[in-house]
Structure formats: C-alpha cells, structure tokens
Amino acid sequence: MAKMSHGPRAGSRKKMRKNVRDRGFPKVNDLLKTFEIGDLAAVKINPSIHAGMPYHRFQGYTGRITGKQGSSYILSIKVGSLEKKIVSSPAHLIRIQPFSDDKGQ
Numbered sequence: 001m002a003k004m005s006h007g008p009r010a011g012s013r014k015k016m017r018k019n020v021r022d023r024g025f026p027k028v029n030d031l032l033k034t035f036e037i038g039d040l041a042a043v044k045i046n047p048s049i050h051a052g053m054p055y056h057r058f059q060g061y062t063g064r065i066t067g068k069q070g071s072s073y074i075l076s077i078k079v080g081s082l083e084k085k086i087v088s089s090p091a092h093l094i095r096i097q098p099f100s101d102d103k104g105q
C-alpha cells in the first residue's frame with residue numbers, strides 16, 4: 001500500500017478541477033490584473049497556472065489587499081480569530097465590489 005502524499009496539492013482533486021469549457025491557459029488579461037492596496041479580493045485558484053498559487057485551503061476566502069511583493073499581492077484574511085497573510089499572483093485573485101448600503105438613492 002502506498003503512503004499518502006503530503007505535498008501542496010494533496011487532497012485537492014475537486015477544488016483544483018476546471019470545467020471542460022474553461023480548460024487551457026487563461027487569457028492574458030487575467031495574468032495582468034492590477035489591484036490597489038485596500039481593495040477586496042477573493043481567492044479563486046486557477047490550476048493551470050502554478051506560479052504564485054496559494055495553498056488550496058484558502059480557496060474561496062475573501063480578504064483585503066495589504067501590499068505587493070514583486071508581481072504578487074499580499075492578501076490579509078481572517079481565519080477564525082487569526083489574521084493570515086497570503087501571497088498570491090493576480091491570476092488567482094478576483095476583485096470583489098464593496099457592498100454599498102445606499103440602495104440607489
């Protein structure tokens with residue numbers, strides 16, 4: 001019997017799977033996205049790009065951009081009562097529009 005792998009992609013078969021129509025390399029605009037410090041962003045891992053990929057546990061988490069490290073961004077998220085910082089390339093982040101409470105008035 002083989003031992004289970006404990007690598008960075010272990011246990012992520014369903015999380016890192018693309019839809020059939022979305023397979024292949026992403027568009028250039030997805031790779032060149034820019035964020036400002038203070039923007040809200042969600043982690044949406046693109047499995048076809050290995051560089052700058054955050055750990056798969058953080059798939060779907062939302063946080064705030066707090067800085068830039070090279071061509072990647074630092075995202076601060078809350079996990080329970082802890083504040084964690086994730087370094088991710090822009091290909092794995094999606095901009096979130098802040099909620100406005102004025103209801104169009």
